[in-house]
Every structure is written in structure tokens, then in C-alpha cells.
Amino acid sequence: MPAQLDFYFDFGSPTAYLAYRRLRxxxxxxxxxxxxxxxxxxxxxxxxxxNSPVAVPAKGKYMLxxxxxxxxxxxxxPLEFNPHFPINTLNLMRGAIAAQQLDCFEQYADxxxxxxxxQRENMGEPEVVGTVLAAAGLDAAALLQRAQEPAVKAQLxxxxxxxxxxxxxxxxxxxxxxxxxxxxxRLDFIEEALANE
Numbered sequence: 325m326p327a328q329l330d331f332y333f334d335f336g337s338p339t340a341y342l343a344y345r346r347l348r349x350x351x352x353x354x355x356x357x358x359x360x361x362x363x364x365x366x367x368x369x370x371x372x373x374x375n376s377p378v379a380v381p382a383k384g385k386y387m388l389x390x391x392x393x394x395x396x397x398x399x400x401x402p403l404e405f406n407p408h409f410p411i412n413t414l415n416l417m418r419g420a421i422a423a424q425q426l427d428c429f430e431q432y433a434d435x436x437x438x439x440x441x442x443q444r445e446n447m448g449e450p451e452v453v454g455t456v457l458a459a460a461g462l463d464a465a466a467l468l469q470r471a472q473e474p475a476v477k478a479q480l481x482x483x484x485x486x487x488x489x490x491x492x493x494x495x496x497x498x499x500x501x502x503x504x505x506x507x508x509x510r511l512d513f514i515e516e517a518l519a520n521e
Contacts, residue, residue, distance in 0.1 A: 326355035327518060330499040332487050334365035335420070335433075336413040338392055338403065340496040341441040343508035344433065345401040347498075350511070354518040360429060362420035364413070365495050367484040372493040376410070395508065402442045411440070411448040415471055418480050419453070422470035428462055435460035 331347060333340040347358050369375055378384030388405050396403035416436055423432035439445040439456040446452050450468065457464035470476060487497070491504055498505040498514065505514055 326357040327500060327521060328357050328359060329514070330359045330361055332361045332363050332492050332495060332497040334363060334368075334413055334495045335416045335436050335440055335447070336409070336411055337365060337495040338388070338405075338409075338441055339508045341437050342392065342395050342399065342401065342403065343496040343498070343511060344437060346399050346508065346511050347514075349399065350515055350518065354515075354521075356518060360420070360424070360433070361483060361487065362417045362424075362480065363484040363487045363492070363495070364417050364480060367481070368488055368492055368494065371485070371488045374493045378410075404442055404444050406440055406444045406447075408444070408446040408448065411446065413447075414480075415450065415468075416447060416453065418471040418476050419467055421476050421479050421483070422467050422473075423462075425470065425476070426463075426466065428467075431460060431462055432457070432467065435462065 329347070331343070333344060335341075347356075350356055351358055365376075376384075377387055392403060419436070420429065420432065423429040435456055436447065436453075439452075440447045445456060447456070454464045454468060457467055490499070491497075494506060496506075496508055498510075500514060501517060503517070505511075
């Protein structure tokens with residue numbers, strides 16, 4: 325039976341992007357089931373008193389110019405800093421829930437993450453999002469419409485609150501075998517645990 329890993333993420337986090345790509349690689353190497361939990365990072369920050377690393381200019385510059393490119397090279401994945409960052413991801417995260425409901429989450433997540441952190445698209449613009457989703461072969465109209473339904477909006481709020489209640493204070497956060505792992509730079513510990521199972 326594959327190991328179960330809960331992955332809490334927001335598309336606006338470049339570290340969550342790297343973790344998403346690396347977890348896909350690990351799922352190809354080990355018996356691993358990744359359970360995706362969309363949440364609104366801004367809501368998590370507000371609830372926990374946390375803030376984005378880029379709020380500290382020197383830390384943000386270091387992360388974006390040196391640390392994250394190092395990890396992208398280590399994982400062998402593309403990463404381009406988005407000039408539109410920070411982008412309001414509210415509708416993208418609602419769209420992730422809609423995609424889960426419509427059974428096209430991985431295709432949706434791949435399209436959004438690639439547009440955001442490789443192609444440097446302004447994913448805060450609904451027209452751009454629609455174009456990206458359609459180009460990926462998704463039913464953009466259905467996804468965007470579902471994302472605006474009250475039940476989906478309420479679920480994102482509820483899922484974000486549930487993440488905070490579980491101890492999440494930032495993205496990416498992962499849980500496996502009763503252990504919490506924060507940050508994509510902790511994936512070595514997850515791989516070590518998988519190798520020892």
C-alpha cells in the first residue's frame with residue numbers, strides 16, 4: 325500500500341511549486357500517494373501571524389536569486405521568477421477545488437503551475453487563466469464557473485481553516501506518517517522516510 329502524503333499548497337508560492345514537481349518525481353520512484361489540499365496562503369498567514377519570506381527584502385532577494393534556482397537545478401525542473409509576483413491566487417485556489425470536483429486536478433495544477441512559474445504569465449487576470457486552461461485542453465468555462473459557486477468558495481475557506489487547525493503556518497506543508505514537514509527544502513526527509521519503508 326502506498327504511503328499517504330497530504331500536501332498543503334498555494335499556487336502563489338514558488339517553494340510550493342518546487343515541492344509539487346519534486347513530489348511528482350518521488351511518486352514515480354516510490355509507492356507514494358499525494359493528497360492535494362488547496363488553501364489560501366494569505367488566510368493562513370493572517371490566522372497564524374506569519375508572513376511571506378519576501379516581506380524581508382534581503383531574504384526575498386536571496387531566495388529568489390540564489391536558493392530557489394539551486395533547488396530547481398537539483399530537481400531538474402524549470403523555474404522562472406514571475407514578474408507579476410505577488411499575484412492574488414484566490415480564484416486559482418478556488419479553481420483547484422473545482423478541478424478536484426471535476427476530476428481534472430493534475431491537468432489543472434500542471435497548467436497553472438507551468439504558466440505561473442515557467443511561462444511567467446499574469447495568472448491574476450481571468451482572461452489569461454482562461455487562455456492557459458483552454459490551451460491545456462481543459463474546459464476553462466466550466467472550471468471558471470464552478471470556481472465561483474458559493475459551495476466552492478465556502479470549501480476553500482473551510483479547507484484553509486482546517487489547515488491552520490492542523491498546524492499549517494505556510495506553504496508548502498506536508499504530512500506523512502504522523503510527521504509534519506514544512507518547506508520544499510525538507511523533501512530529503514520525506515524521501516528518506518519513503519526509502520526506509
